[in-house]
Amino acid sequence: MTRSINPRKLRSYKEFLYVLPFLIIVALFSYFPLYGWIYAFHDYRPPFPISNETFVGLKWFSTLVNNPVRLKGVVRVLRNTFLMSGISLAFSWFPMVFAVFLNEIRNKPFKKFVQTVTTLPNFISWVLVYAVAFALFSTNGAVNSVLTGTGLIAKPISFLTETDGIYFKMWLWLTWKNAGWAAIMYLAAISGIDEQMIEAAKVDGATRMQIIWHITIPSLLPTYFVIVMLNLANFLSNGMEQYFVFQNAFTQDYVEVLDLYVYNIANSGPGMYPFATVISILKSVVSVVLLFVTNTASKLIRGEGFI
Amino acid sequence: MELTRTPKEKEPFIPKNSRIKTSTGDKIISVITYIVYALFAFVCVYPFYYVIINSISNNDLSQHGKVLFYPLEIHFQNYKSVFTLPGLLTAAKISVLRTVIGTVLTVMIAAFLGYMFTRQTMWHRKLWYRFVTVTMYINAGIIPWYLTMKILGMTNNFWGYIFPMIIQPFYIVLCKTYCESVPQALQDAAEIDGAGTIRIFFSIMLPVIKPILATIAVFAAVNQWNSFQDTLLLMSGKPELNTLQFMLYQYINQASALKALVSNSTNSTAMMASLAHAATATSIRMTVTVVVVFPIMCVYPFFQKYFTKGIMIGAVKG
Numbered sequence: 001m002t003r004s005i006n007p008r009k010l011r012s013y014k015e016f017l018y019v020l021p022f023l024i025i026v027a028l029f030s031y032f033p034l035y036g037w038i039y040a041f042h043d044y045r046p047p048f049p050i051s052n053e054t055f056v057g058l059k060w061f062s063t064l065v066n067n068p069v070r071l072k073g074v075v076r077v078l079r080n081t082f083l084m085s086g087i088s089l090a091f092s093w094f095p096m097v098f099a100v101f102l103n104e105i106r107n108k109p110f111k112k113f114v115q116t117v118t119t120l121p122n123f124i125s126w127v128l129v130y131a132v133a134f135a136l137f138s139t140n141g142a143v144n145s146v147l148t149g150t151g152l153i154a155k156p157i158s159f160l161t162e163t164d165g166i167y168f169k170m171w172l173w174l175t176w177k178n179a180g181w182a183a184i185m186y187l188a189a190i191s192g193i194d195e196q197m198i199e200a201a202k203v204d205g206a207t208r209m210q211i212i213w214h215i216t217i218p219s220l221l222p223t224y225f226v227i228v229m230l231n232l233a234n235f236l237s238n239g240m241e242q243y244f245v246f247q248n249a250f251t252q253d254y255v256e257v258l259d260l261y262v263y264n265i266a267n268s269g270p271g272m273y274p275f276a277t278v279i280s281i282l283k284s285v286v287s288v289v290l291l292f293v294t295n296t297a298s299k300l301i302r303g304e305g306f307i
Numbered sequence: 308m309e310l311t312r313t314p315k316e317k318e319p320f321i322p323k324n325s326r327i328k329t330s331t332g333d334k335i336i337s338v339i340t341y342i343v344y345a346l347f348a349f350v351c352v353y354p355f356y357y358v359i360i361n362s363i364s365n366n367d368l369s370q371h372g373k374v375l376f377y378p379l380e381i382h383f384q385n386y387k388s389v390f391t392l393p394g395l396l397t398a399a400k401i402s403v404l405r406t407v408i409g410t411v412l413t414v415m416i417a418a419f420l421g422y423m424f425t426r427q428t429m430w431h432r433k434l435w436y437r438f439v440t441v442t443m444y445i446n447a448g449i450i451p452w453y454l455t456m457k458i459l460g461m462t463n464n465f466w467g468y469i470f471p472m473i474i475q476p477f478y479i480v481l482c483k484t485y486c487e488s489v490p491q492a493l494q495d496a497a498e499i500d501g502a503g504t505i506r507i508f509f510s511i512m513l514p515v516i517k518p519i520l521a522t523i524a525v526f527a528a529v530n531q532w533n534s535f536q537d538t539l540l541l542m543s544g545k546p547e548l549n550t551l552q553f554m555l556y557q558y559i560n561q562a563s564a565l566k567a568l569v570s571n572s573t574n575s576t577a578m579m580a581s582l583a584h585a586a587t588a589t590s591i592r593m594t595v596t597v598v599v600v601f602p603i604m605c606v607y608p609f610f611q612k613y614f615t616k617g618i619m620i621g622a623v624k625g
Contacts, residue, residue, distance in 0.1 A: 029471045132358055140370065140371055209333075209336065262450065273454065
């Protein structure tokens with residue numbers, strides 16, 4: 001009896017064993033890819049595996065600055081990334097305003113309808129967004145058909161290959177897809193506002209705009225602040241899908257953001273895998289730093305972080 | 308409690324009063340608001356409507372952008388012909404399979420791990436919980452990820468759609484939070500009756516946490532259905548593993564390949580089909596778009612409350 005294993009200990013190990021298989025999956029699919037970073041320090045020529053002979057140290061890191069063509073490419077891509085993220089950040093108040101005025105609508109069925117249909121695009125893939133974009137904006141799509149039909153323009157405009165205002169167009173697609181969804185959070189925050197405060201303002205003779213400006217918006221600012229911080233933390237991560245589907249020979253120079261650039265250079269051949277990895281490593285490092293900085297800023301200003 | 312009741316007693320006349328006093332400025336704002344939101348709604352609905360009416364209209368008219376408001380010369384030939392496109396049925400099967408298998412596994416694992424991480428007795432519980440959740444912020448980059456997936460045998464393999472996606476830390480956090488809100492007495496009672504850790508999960512917790520699982524299932528299913536990047540990166544060597552999303556992308560982008568397909572399909576049916584029904588590049592694109600978006604549009608109205616709930620739980624956590 002005295003030598004038998006403590007049943008509580010036994011159970012604590014047993015419970016660990018139940019989750020162990022899943023921890024192994026996490027290790028393989030989330031941590032093991034970090035091992036792939038070693039490709040940044042090698043010359044990779046498949047089918048030959050990397051080995052001590054292929055080790056080149058920081059060669060690929062230095063080409064980033066020494067090779068003018070690549071440097072130019074990276075600078076261009078960073079410009080695109082900063083512009084796209086910058087525009088998103090500059091207009092990040094849009095879903096909030098969208099929610100505030102949607103809340104002003106008294107007709108319940110109309111409000112519900114608007115909310116439902118504006119949220120729908122969030123649940124379709126970028127490929128589908130591009131498919132409808134193509135249907136509407138290609139040279140024989142609906143928009144051109146209307147414009148030429150009414151005589152506003154003589155020749156169809158190929159909206160999807162034109163680079164005028166391309167950054168703003170990309171933002172418009174992003175907003176079309178996300179704004180309704182992003183507004184839900186604000187709508188919930190609005191419904192949490194104390195009714196008495198609004199009633200009191202009405203008694204004092206406040207107009208609707210005054211109520212929005214002095215009560216609704218200030219109560220939404222904490223939520224908005226978190227969104228801004230998250231935007232900043234993800235400044236370098238635009239994701240590649242949107243830009244991948246919208247890129248073509250004409251627009252590529254402008255829509256190629258960092259995430260897409262990594263894919264595109266790797267796609268030019270396995271010989272470029274190391275360089276693509278270098279970019280990924282640098283991006284990950286900067287992103288982690290941004291995450292900690294914004295989280296700390298949030299802790300200082302708001303009293304709590306968002307991680 | 309008394310305090311909160313006082314303003315309600317005044318309610319009958321104050322709001323009425325303020326409504327009478329609605330200024331012209333407020334009225335103008337009202338009208339503008341309605342117009343702007345009607346426009347927003349139109350912009351979100353019309354693209355889908357346009358694609359649908361074009362997929363059932365005269366193909367010659369739709370090819371020239373003539374179908375704008377309602378379907379013209381309705382026919383359903385396009386739906387028959389797209390499913391004869393090589394690979395499309397296989398792609399549909401792959402899309403459905405990955406969505407079903409992926410969703411079931413993701414949800415079950417999130418539920419199980421979410422529950423297990425609430426078990427105070429587990430050896431180094433907190434450490435393992437961190438071990439899983441930290442991965443939300445880890446991103447090796449697509450090339451290191453691709454190369455290691457290749458080592459793990461996930462390339463050109465159906466399971467490459469499933470395994471990399473089945474453990475979603477965020478869903479696990481949601482489940483854990485939900486499990487924590489369930490009274491501990493429920494588990495304690497089962498334990499006294501002799502139920503073990505696994506038994507408690509299946510007989511007690513799983514039925515109780517169903518609401519959160521529904522939300523997660525909807526999200527996981529939409530993610531799986533919409534996923535495109537993994538086909539692009541992992542399945543390049545096996546066209547029979549293409550998903551519907553990937554096929555659609557190809558149909559939009561590779562006009563030449565599409566033309567070959569079109570002439571093939573018209574050759575076989577050309578004798579019967581008139582110009583109005585013969586497949587065109589446009590008709591194929593539109594019809595495949597509808598096929599891909601259809602499941603989402605069907606599911607969406609019924610599950611909207613779950614979507615909304617999902618973002619709310621997420622927001623509370625964040």
